Amino acid sequence: MTLQEAYNFFERLRIQTTNKAERKAYEKFAHVLSKLKSREFSKNEIQSIEAELDRLNLESTPENGKKYRHKALHKFEKYLRDTFSLTSKGxxxxxxxxxxxxxxxxxxxxxxxxxxxxxxxxxxxxxxxxxxxxxxxxxxxxxxxxxxxx
Missing domain, CATH: 4.10.860 (DNA Excision Repair, Uvrb; Chain A)
Known part of the structure; x- marks a missing residue:
């Protein structure tokens, strides 16, 4: 899954949901992805990020999708912190x-x-x-x- 595909996926989920907590989580994931798109990365680094997005299997539909995607966000942020030393605000x-x-x-x-x-x-x-x-x-x-x- 490319960065743009993941961003579009979370924007679509954000628009479709009526739950405020879910919307907030999707907005945060979309924000992280948009910031990554605007950064300069080498081709190998971009492939590594996209492989991690594939590994998270975001498009699957488990019973508790909100909880699954929230955990996926934490795993993705941990990956970015460990691999690229990127942190979230605060x-x-x-x-x-x-x-x-x-x-x-x-x-x-x-x-x-x-x-x-x-x-x-x-x-x-x-x-x-x-x-x-x-x-x-x-x-x-x-x-x-x-x-x-x-």
Whole structure:
């Protein structure tokens, strides 16, 4: 399946669906594909991307098509991240917030336990999320400068 065929497929699905969540997933997949079409890739890289689209078997109609295509989107984004170092907008910020809050809980329990336990955990989560967000934003800005954001 070529990039253009996949893009047309998801645009057709987006128009046909009435479910808001499905429409959003199809729009995101179409957005990723349109950004890929506008990038400069070698012939081998394009063939690799198209082979991955074929491997995802997007045109099949399983029982739960929305869930299947949502998983396919995540697999495709992971493939692009691993192979071409391309990330989606806000990828590092989201990861930073998640990791920061995890480490913040540990910080709140271990270090800030001199406060009331729940207050220490709340401060730890807040501090961890803030640090994670700052680091994530810097990494997102670096990826944007290097043109690695879809």
């Amino acid at each position: 990828y590092y910020s989201n990861r930073g917030i998640g990791l920061g809050s995890s480490f913040g809980i540990l910080l709140g329990v271990a270090v800030l336990s001199s406060f009331e336990r729940s207050l220490g955990i709340a401060y730890g989560i807040s501090f961890g999320m803030l640090v994670g967000l700052i680091i994530g934003r810097k990494m997102d800005a670096k990826a944007r400068v290097e043109s690695r954001v879809l």
